[in-house]
Amino acid sequence: MVSNREPYLHERVAEGVKVIRPASGMASALSPIVRAVGGTWIAHGAGSADRLVVDEKGRVALPAEDPKFVLRRVWLTRKEEQGYYHGMSNTALWPLCHTVYKRPFFSRSDWETYRSVNRKFADVVLEEAGSDPAIVFVQDYHLALLPRYVKTGRPDIKVIHFWHIPWPNPESFRIFPWGEELLDGLLGNDLLGFHIQYHCNNFLETVERSIEAMVDHESFRIFRGGRPTYVRPFPISVNYEQIGRDVLSPTVEKRTDGFMKELGDIDGVFLFVGADRIDYTKGILERLRAFDLMLQRHPDLCGKVALVQLAAPSRTHVEAYRKLNDAMDDLVDEINWRHQTEEWSPIRFLRAHHDYYAVLSAYRMAHVVLVTSLHDGMNLVAKEFISARIDGDGILVLSQYTGAARELGEATLLVNPYDLDSMADAMVRAFRMPEEERRLRMERMRAQVEKSNVYDWGGKVFEELERILLMKASQ
Known part of the structure; x- marks a missing residue:
């Protein structure tokens, strides 16, 4: 699992170090799945005491009372956080994707920082995967370039990406100055998920109008560089x-x-x-x-x-x-x-x-x-x-x-x-x-x-990946 936000933060308090579960819909939804399957969750270490509880690689087993998975923290400088998170992610991509009549702000410096932070996350993913078979499940708009970087380093790794926010129509997206690079990053995925079919449709139309790729509307897949990315709706839920x-x-x-x-x-x-x-x-x-x-x-x-x-x-x-x-x-x-x-x-x-x-x-x-x-x-x-x-x-x-x-x-x-x-x-x-x-x-x-709880959602995502891999193997 790879996301910007971590499922647990460690914060300094008067009594020492306190573990906090952030009030995040994404983290709350994904935590039960990671607990169930184990593995490693890679995320930005943002807590004031996060560095105090990890090993030399930035790892900590969680939850502390009954460890179910390993959290691998990625450390960002203040400049990286400003450009990648506050800048490109939240003053450019966030308003671009939400139709609320808020004008996005684009900065070349922010884009360059976004790109370098995505590479940093990808390097950590490849380090954690080693030479073993792996499935990487990427979350949201902060890490749009990561799938291509991972696939370039390890073409055999299976990459799934879930985009938690809306995807805009092609007319809205075309103002984004680095559209081809962002779309190419997302087309490094084997499977790309959105909440609803409407956003899947928008994505296919955006790719068709923006870059050199073959869009198969009947099968909802896109070929870029000779390999397919399947696009599917998966409405996320909660642990009921x-x-x-x-x-x-x-x-x-x-x-x-x-x-x-x-x-x-x-x-x-x-x-x-x-x-x-x-x-x-x-x-x-x-x-x-x-x-x-x-x-x-x-x-x-x-x-x-x-x-x-x-x-x-x-x-x-x-x-x-x-x-x-x-x-x-x-x-x-x-x-x-x-x-x-x-x-x-x-x-x-x-x-x-x-x-x-x-x-x-x-x-x-x-x-x-x-x-x-x-x-x-x-x-x-x-x-x-x-x-x-x-x-x-x-x-x-x-x-x-x-x-x-x-x-x-x-x-x-x-x-x-x-x-x-x-x-x-x-x-x-x-x-x-x-x-x-x-x-x-x-x-x-x-x-x-x-x-339709969160386990049903997770099951459908991985069942679809399995179906895609079986279909590829039979071709």
Whole structure:
């Protein structure tokens, strides 16, 4: 497994070194699979105490209490992290791939750093693989060039890549200055996965219009340099059963007690909950405005409802994210000033890095969870919330521009996050929904997530690779 983000960080605290599970949908989804199969996970070592717990090669066995896999950390300089992660990955590729009308910023220096960091990761992959047969499972847009570098070093290694964010249409992609090199990197894969078929279609059309390659639309494969890359949809999911167990843990109870103290008297208050990284793609500003609109149109709801927003600071080195933080603060202040009373505030904005158990606690407390992304590959908050609701109750307001909407559909309250009026209407409908309807909808959603859990996703990915290898062997 190869990813930018690591599944565990080691951080310095007053008591010594603390192990932290980052609140990352990608890491949460992939950890159960790596635990099940073992092997090595290669990732950027970003924790303040990460170097203190590894051997001379940067390896550490995890989890510490019952090791199931080895984490091999890759060390990046501050300049590398700035150019590769904050620069090319998050000011160029991220806005390029998300249709939220945010202009990407392209820098040759960032691209050169992105390229060199991808080579560094590839060198570590080849070192870990040695001369043994290996399958390399690459994650996301940070490592688009790595598959070609690995294949150049070891053509026999089988490489799978899962792209966790949307893939843009060809017209959007063609402004990317280094498009041919990036596409060539991805075509080093044996198997390339996206969340939904629409993104697969976009990728095939992009390749067809951009570089010299043979695109086979019937078999969804692309030949570049005489070898094929197969392109397939694999909607990612979560560890349904584990989340259901964890939500009953004493740690979640402790986090719930903490929230109750922080939020004050919320007995009898109908809670709308959001749990997101602070990111312009997540539709948090739109969510806040729709909630404000609901209160303006239905003043009788004042004092009866509240919006609790868990907001994890993210990419604060990037100017657009700093401006977004300021805009959120101003909007929350404005809405609270307009509606609050001495006893009640409509919005509680909890900016912090809430851990996995705190997020589960918030899901359990929620009457409604709001997922209002302007564009999202999948969005695992939706599936985590459903998995956590072992009581069979709760409502999901879900953006139609998420991959999750393709699977959960009519059991949710689907919204267009650009349409504040309809979002406000959906919030009112959620508040007034009868218990029988709530439970029927949740039953349908839970059945879907239970059936299509993360093990099902992983199984389909590797079954498809096996099918492809058998097909190649028979030709």
